[in-house]
Amino acid sequence: MNLSNRVAVITGAGSGIGRATALTMARRGCHLALADIDEAGALDTARTAQTLGVRATAHRLDVADRAAVAAFPEIVRKAHQRVDLLMNNAGVALGGTFEQVSEGDFDWLMEINFHGVVRMTRAFLPLLHGSDDARIVNVSSIYGIITPPGQAAYSASKFAVRGFSNVLRHELEGSTVGVSVVHPGGVATSIAKNARVPAGAPGDEIARGRKTMEKLLRMPPEQAGEIIVRGIEKRQARILVGSDAKAAAVLERLAPVGYWNLLKKAIKR
Structure with missing residues (x-):
């Protein structure tokens, strides 16, 4: 897929993977409609993209807001006349076991991470x-491949994104719209630091969980953005970002039930 002079809509574009992927696309000559609930972040990404010689607009958007999402395509069409690529990247995190997480917090996460994509x-x-050559790019996670304890809501949402993307790819076969699902491993974004935690969860447990997560988040977002864009250009159905994501995918395939016992030992090391 040649991204030059195409138009991409990217959610969660104000920081992290969304921002890095947007700027990587801009360097390919792709015009951008950048959405984020953090309007200032989206605007900063848009301004940086504009210095790379592309048209970039910034929009405040909460993907959990049905009315706002329904109105957004017309806003983008007026600004850019067309859309060739949709990257559903916006997402949030929620720590805690299933029994610790409230129904309200579980639903909050699903509204953004899964229903927002839909x-x-x-x-x-x-x-x-x-478009004569279009693509939907849905960002799942390494936790859409493996299921660590303490990630019941997050993992459920990312498996849902994976399943939805795979079905959509089959249904759109023969059309001009392709579908990619992205599984980032440990990318150094602020998602762990900003994760919501269950009310009443022990403070030492929260600190321990965040420390473990931050140790695993090592890849620079810019490197992740380049991997994702290369995958889009190659029309890859599945884009694994990082050696950890690739290893997890192999382990889960070889030992779909017992892989977690192997991973526990590796994480402790």
Whole structure:
């Protein structure tokens, strides 16, 4: 897929993987409609992209807001006239076991991480069908491949994104719209630091969990953005970001039930 002079919509574009991928696309000559609930972050990414010679607009968008998402395609169409690529990247994290996490917090995460992907896809598919070469890129996670304890809500949402993406790819076969699902491993973003924690969870347990997560988040977002964009250009159905994601995918395939016992030992080391 040649990204030059294409138009990409990216959610969660104000920081982390979304920002890095947006700027990597800008260097390929791709125009950008950048959305984030953090409008200042989206605007900063847009301004940086503009210095690379592309048209970039910034939009405040909460992907959990049905009305706002439904209205967004027309806003983008007026600004850019077309859409060739939709990257559903916006996401949040929530620590805690299933019994610790409240129903409200579980639903909050699913509204953003999964239902946000579904409603953005539904909203933009008509515009994507109007492109001669379009793609939907849904960001899952390494936790959409493996299921560590303490990630019940997050892992459930990322497996849902993976399943939705795979079905959508089959349903859109023969059309001009392709589908990629991205599984980032440990990318050094602020998602762990900003993760919501269950009310009443022990403070030492929270600190221990964050320390473990931060130790695993090592890849620079810029490197992740380059891997993702190369995968899009190659029209890859599945884009694994990092050696940890690749290893997890192999382990889960070889030992779909027993892989966690092997991973526990590796994490402790």
